[in-house]
Amino acid sequence: MPVEPLSQKEIEDRLAGLPGWSLEGDRLTRSYRLGSHVAATAMVVHIAQVQEELDHHSDLTLGYDTVSLSVHTHSAGGAVTAKDLELARRVEDLAPAHGAH
Numbered sequence: 464m465p466v467e468p469l470s471q472k473e474i475e476d477r478l479a480g481l482p483g484w485s486l487e488g489d490r491l492t493r494s495y496r497l498g499s500h501v502a503a504t505a506m507v508v509h510i511a512q513v514q515e516e517l518d519h520h521s522d523l524t525l526g527y528d529t530v531s532l533s534v535h536t537h538s539a540g541g542a543v544t545a546k547d548l549e550l551a552r553r554v555e556d557l558a559p560a561h562g563a564h
């Protein structure tokens with residue numbers, strides 16, 4: 464099923480329920496801080512599992528104690544779609560278990 468690009472207004476409305484996430488150019492982004500490098504690495508693995516489940520993948524960056532995501536939808540020409548917001552929601556939901564903020 465094709466995924467349609469969302470309008471700027473739709474994206475902004477939906478981002479109201481995702482504090483910490485923002486629209487940077489044509490991508491949804493968020494960075495998290497964690498308690499250690501191992502904790503950050505575990506969160507990356509958890510996100511990777513969710514991304515495989517959703518068949519939707521961010522550019523996922525591991526730092527010393529940070530995890531950063533940047534996502535848009537390749538198959539929608541690089542626009543932001545509901546798939547990106549679904550991934551953001553799923554990552555928000557798993558973040559507390561990793562002590563990410």
Ligand SMILES: C[C@H](O)[C@H](O)[C@H]1CNC2=NC(N)=NC(=O)C2=N1
Pocket residue numbers: 518519520521534535536537538539
């Ligand atoms: C074949 C596979 O379903 C596609 O390549 C998926 C995989 N992950 C993806 N991730 C993202 N961000 N955008 C896509 O269009 C996309 N497509």
